[in-house]
Amino acid sequence: MADQHGQGPRKGTVEKRQALLRGARTVFGREGYTRAGIDEIAAEAGVSTRTLYNHFGGKENLFREVLMDSAASVTAAHVALIERHLGKVTDVEKDVRSLAREWLGRRGEHGPHMLLVxxxxxxxxxxxxxxxxxxxxxxxxxxxxxVRERFAELGAQGLLAVDAANSLEAARYFLLLTAGSVTVDTFFGVVPMSDAEVDARVERGVDVFLRLYANPKAA
Structure with a gap:
């Protein structure tokens, strides 16, 4: 059964909201905030413009909801990765390297969010x-x-040359040297980069990070 104005199947309130978030993420990622139109977003979501206004009040609130929902989801995925690789470290070089490899290896999962960014x-x-x-x-x-919290804990364990004073700096350098290197040079996933080059960036980035923050006494 069609939604009001004949657009798409009838959905419940929750389903319509989720459809709007998905549709808006697609349109905002493709067109940007300024160029994205309410009619285009509603059509992408398969609902009426009235439904969009009823749920979000307008484009600004919708963009806010889309961006925060997407950011929270990506952050949760990254935090899970950090905990999986650094929650219990036995070999700091191996575990930091494996974190960076999986982080970049799963970058395609967050493509729509990267377009928003x-x-x-x-x-x-x-x-x-x-x-x-x-x-x-x-x-x-x-x-x-x-990342900072985990690096500070590894520093307290003597596994990295990191303390409360430089733990945030260490986290930022790690992210810039690994994920940041690929993200910037691919313009957030728009410009292709081969898996081999991504792997090489990860390895070089981790090497530089460890030269900066490895604790010689832990070797």
Whole structure:
């Protein structure tokens, strides 16, 4: 049975909301915030524009919800990776390297979110400042903090030359030298990079990180 205005099958309230979030993520990632139209988003979601306004009130609130929902999901996935590889370290070099390898090996899972992030970078001056700030808190800063906590713990165990004073710096360098290297040079997944080159970036990045932060006494 069609939704109001004949667009798509009838959905319950939760299903419509989720359809709108998915549709909006696709359109915002493709068109950006400024160019994305309400009609286009509603059509992508298979609902009416009235349904969109009923759920989110307008484009700004919808963009906020889409971005925060997507950022929280990606952050949760990254935190799970961090805990899996660094939750119980037996060989710090091996475990840090395996974290970086899996992190980059699963980058394709977050393609739609990376497109959103690319739009934030290109349209930052046109976006509400509080939306950008909240995205940073939920997304990049939360991920960096999760890495920082684990590195600080490894430092306290004598496995890395990291302490409370430099643990955030160490986390940022690790992310920049591994994931950041690939993310920037692929323009958030837009420009192709071979798996072999990604692997090489990971290995070089971890090598540099360990030269900076390995604890010689732990060898």
């Amino acid at each position: 690319r739009q934030i970078i290109s349209e930052g001056s046109h976006l509400p400042a509080d939306v950008v700030e909240e995205w940073q808190r939920i997304g990049p800063r939360a991920v960096a903090e999760a």
